[in-house]
Amino acid sequence: MIINWSSAAHKLSQQGQAYVLVTLVGVSGSTPRNSGTKMVISNDDIFDTIGGGHLEYKALKYAKKMLDVAKNAQHNAQHIEHFQLGSHLGQCCGGNATVLFECFAATGVNIMLFGAGHVAKALVPILAQLPCKVTWVDSRAEQFPEDVERYHNVEKVVSETPEDEVASMAENSYFIVMTHNHQMDFAISQAVLKRADFHYLGLIASDTKWRRFQQRYKHRDIDQTQVARMNCPIGLADVGGKLPIEVAVSVSAEIINVYQAEQLRVATLTEQLEQASQQCSALDENAGLASDLVNDLDTNININSATDLTLKNKRRPSSQQGIHWQEFKQLLNTD
Structure with a gap:
């Protein structure tokens, strides 16, 4: 087409x-x-x-x-x-x-969603309405809805090793992990943590699952500062509920909260840079005026110095009285 x-x-x-x-x-x-x-x-x-x-x-x-x-x-x-x-x-x-x-410029965010279960199926229609590009990954082709192509910003990926898909994403991407298999969740999250350039990493997990994963990250020598950046349990705490749509709303609300905070940070930084640039321009202008003033002062000083020197040559010493002998001699020669 x-x-x-x-x-x-x-x-x-x-x-x-x-x-x-x-x-x-x-x-x-x-x-x-x-x-x-x-x-x-x-x-x-x-x-x-x-x-x-x-x-x-x-x-x-x-x-x-x-x-x-x-x-x-x-x-x-x-x-x-x-x-x-x-x-x-x-x-x-x-x-x-x-x-x-x-x-x-791009205004949306890149999201990779792992898992095509009940929560993911409730989440995708919400994400599809947001300024984002979603790469939806699962190892089971039959789990994807038949009409997934109707979402213009959602791409379906069937992969036997979903963790390998992590490398295909750009830096500062968002990763949502909610597959049907705990070991798969661990492999995916570990791959994201090793990259250390993600903007968001959310994992759906119970308290017990999360504690086990944290211990396994330590045993695999995963950087704990990266682990601390993870969002687990996933979703906004203020949006509770266990129904798939309730969890989906909570997760999407957290995604919106994160990318809006980033947009605000970038806008604030841009404004600060513009203000700094204006201040530098003002300083440069003032420096130019100051330079012109110094040049004018130098010129005046040079003129005054030359004038003073001329006057000094003509001026008689304070101790002298009457006419100077050289002047007197000149008068005599003139006569």
Whole structure:
């Protein structure tokens, strides 16, 4: 199924994925497409076209750079670039095109959910409505709902060794562990702990299971500071209940709480950096004014020093009275 740029932008926004909207905002002469033509470029795909050729190749290359920057910067960005199709890009149409690049940074979170039991089946429809991408993993293909594909931001993965899937996730990912097998839960959680770059690790477990797991982590020399970061029991304590939907609501509430806290932290840090940048600019401006003042003072001092020196050469010593002999001699010679 071919998706146009507007549908792609809507879908990617819902999934919280980063993408670049490329628009021809101005054209002159002969160009492959008219002004207003758009295309969308994501990390994994391209939607629509601005005419192909070297122009589109350049646009694609620049959009990929913006996406790479967005992974770390985590904020939107805009840029306008002008292209001469003939002299610079070698396209026979020979016109000019002005291209607007609008990069929309990823807003969602990457979640890997292990287990397709009752709680997971109640949890996925909730997560599917959030700005996140869910990778749903289980070793039993028959456990997944038949209509799992209807969730645009959920990917089903059937794996005989679910713990091996941990390595496929990006850093700062969220991991939810609730399989049907305790040993599998331990292997998965151990793999996440060894990575030590997770943002969230939640484990569904009773008190007894959790104590046993903690002892086993110690015996496996797992970093205890990483173990302390785990969320077990999983879910918000204020949202109780044992029904699958009650547990699912509690877990999803905890996920929302965690990623909103991170968004607030990033927003606060960004604001602080902007304020610091403004203060540095103000300091630089003041330093420039101070430098100009010092230069003016130096100039005045030099002028005054020169004037003083001239006056000093002309001024008679305080001990002298009458005319100086050299002046007197000069007068005599003049006569």
